[in-house]
Amino acid sequence: MSERITVDARGMACPGPITKLVRAYRKASPGALIEVLATDPGFKPDVEAWAKRTGNEIVELAEENGVIRAVIRVTGKK
Amino acid sequence: MERILVLGAGTGGLVAANLLASHGYPVTLIEKRETHLFQPGMLWIAFQGHNPSRYTRPVKELVRPGVELVHGEVAGIDLGDRLVRLADGRTFTYTTLIIALGAHLDYDATPGHRELVERYGDFYSGASAAEKMWSHLRELTSGRLVIAAADPLYKCPPAPHKAAFLAAYTLKRMGRLGSVEVHLALPFLHEYPSEVVARIVAPKLEDDGVRVSTLFTVESIDVREGKIYSLEGEELDFSLAAVIPAHRGPMIRVEPGEVLDEDGFIKVDKYRLNVEGYDDAYAIGDSSNAPTSKTGVTAHLGAEVVVDRIMGYDSRFNGRTNCPIVADGTASFVISSYGHPPVPVKFTRFKRMLEDLFIASYWSSLKYPERWAPIFRAYFNATDPRVISGGW
Amino acid sequence: MQARDPLEMLIEELGDPELQESLEKMVKLVKALNRSGLLDVLLAMADEEVVARLSSMLVTTGTMKLADNIEELTRAAGEVAQALSEPVEPVPLSELVSSLRDPEVLRGLARLLKVLKALGRA
Incomplete structure (x- = not known):
């Protein structure tokens, strides 16, 4: 079972959610899963751009009742 | 007996203490440093070689008569017992507390x-x-x-x-x-x-x-x-x-610990700026977790809101920012407030002159905030992000 | 180190000829301002409410935008003033149509439309 970190960034405006993700990423070990919950609509393109640039994998990205849920697997860390 | 305690003589603390004194409140200001530093000045010292004396003043010259200035380092706050403890063991009680201790830099x-x-x-x-x-x-x-x-x-x-x-x-x-x-x-x-x-x-x-x-x-x-x-x-x-x-939030012991967020910033109601769960304690400026930029302007505006509230007005903080981006001969401002993301503000020479004026008024606006309030209010209304949403 | 007596420091400063000269000029200036009645005006203006009214009148969204664009405005005004001083002949209709092909005229028209739109908004 890999480590799983949940980050609640609901109600935060841009760039709050990405800031929280970066901080969780700092603490995460390779292979860990980071789940981010956000309500800022800008978070969706931002998290995609972030994952692409940093070489991490988006396992899940869905929006339900205005809440964006992103699950990222830490693959960009050695 | 009424005693308003202000912790920290940075921008927020000085504005709050001096405003309260101008309205005749008994106020005690606790600060560990002898000198106040205009923090943006560090940029001019480091990258343009300005003399530091332009950006520093003794704290005692920045407080009005009526403010009792205590030289000491805050070690702990007990919100339940309304007690502030200093590193040297002295204790202070309060009827109203304003925390303006800034952020801790974690090197x-x-x-x-x-x-x-x-x-x-x-x-x-x-x-x-x-x-x-x-x-x-x-x-x-x-x-x-x-x-x-x-x-x-x-x-x-x-x-x-x-x-x-x-x-x-x-x-x-x-x-x-x-x-x-x-x-x-x-x-x-x-x-x-x-x-x-x-x-x-x-x-x-x-x-x-x-x-x-x-x-x-x-x-x-x-x-x-x-x-x-x-x-x-x-x-x-x-x-x-x-x-x-x-x-990080200020490096002090706070009871109860629940009022601190994961980074040690003090949780506040983002409009009223009172510490979560307490109506006799406020946190302003960098030390609070208010979801806006940590800047001198937000500390100054937050102090005005808190003093208004202590005086009985239902004043609300709107998270307004006015962060100058200074370039060669020109400047732009990052202008936003709660619910209003930054608007496009182009670099112009006029804005650079405005920023020069803001810097020039700094010391006076700390000591005599009520004199500057109408002028600043006019500026903040004129450049409200809702009004200039199309750009400035 | 013992703090120095402020009065002692002041007396020492007063021995400075440069300060003496400055003070003499200052006294002259203050007297002149008083004789002209300007000091009374300034004293009356230093009232909190007057400052508030004055700044809310002078510092508005309009003046902030105006001051921000003052360079462009004065440049445009300079061009217009120069154009006004140049002699012109009445333009026949045929020439008017052909001048519409001039990119400068087209840009000017586009600007004029923008100005008209802004006037409509105001």
Whole structure:
């Protein structure tokens, strides 16, 4: 079972959610899963751009009742 | 008996204490330092060689008669017992508390950071560190100057941009911009946290000869090898570097601990600025977790709201920012408030003059905030992000 | 180190000829301002409410935008003033149509439309 970190960034405006993700990423070990919950609509393109640039994998990205849920697997860390 | 206790004589604390005194309230202000530093001044000291005396004043000259100034370091706050404890053992009780202790700069969070600051100085930890940075910049004839940050959350969001602009300007005048590369490494997706602002700042940075890396969050620094490594897995060589440290809430014991967030910032109602669960304690400026930028302007406006509320008015803080981005001869402002993301504000000479006026009024606005309030209010109304949503 | 007596420091300062000269000029200036009645006006204006009314009148969204664009405005006004001073002949209709092909005229028209739109908004 890999480590799983949940980050609640609901109600935060841009760039709050990405800031929280970066901080969780700092603490995460390779292979860990980071789940981010956000309500800022800008978070969706931002998290995609972030994952692409940093070489991490988006396992899940869905929006339900205005809440964006992103699950990222830490693959960009050695 | 009524006693309002203000902790910290930074921008927020001084404005709050002096305003309260002007309305006749008994107020005690506790501060550990003898001198107050106009923090943006560090940029001018570090990258333009200004004399630090322009940006420092003895705290006792900045408080009005009626404010009791206590020299001491706050160690703990007990909100339930309405008690403040100093490091030397003295205790103070209060009827109303205003916490304005600022943020703690965590140089130990990043390996190699302390060594870097001890060697080269920086533009966050104080006037003498800024002087040290200047002494190295003026000797820099080739290589790369890196301006970077250890975390996306730090006070004055455009500070690294200002640092890069001012450094590039100085190097250009010395005829060294070219042999020295000014490299701005930012922990954001774009050239600024807000994409709207990024679109205005990016071309200006390019015009002024500043190179930019995005998504570069400093993870560790190797001072001997001259290398900075990022969390995202990249590295930058440097000849001279200044890294903005991670920020934390004030390093004091607070009872109950639930009022602190995970980074030690004090949880407040973002409009009323009272500490969560308490109506006799407030936190303003950098020490609070209010979801706006940590800047002198937000501290000043927050202090005005808190004093209004103590006087019985239902005043609300709207999170307004007015962060200047100073470039060569021009300036722009990052203007936003709660629910209103930054609007596009172009670089002009008039805005640079406005910023010069704001800086010139700083000392007076700390000591006589009520004199400046109508003028500032007119400016903030005129440039309300809702009113200038199309741009300025 | 013992703090120095402020009065002692002041007396020492007063021995400075440069300060003496400055003070003499200052006294002359203050007297002149008083004779002209300007000091009374300034004293009356230093009232909190007057400052509030004055600043809310002078510092508005309009003046902030105006001041921000003052360079462009004065440049445009300079061009217009120069154009006004140049002699012109009445333009026949045929020439008017052909001048519409001039990119400068087209840009000017586009600007004029923008100005008209802004006037409509205001």
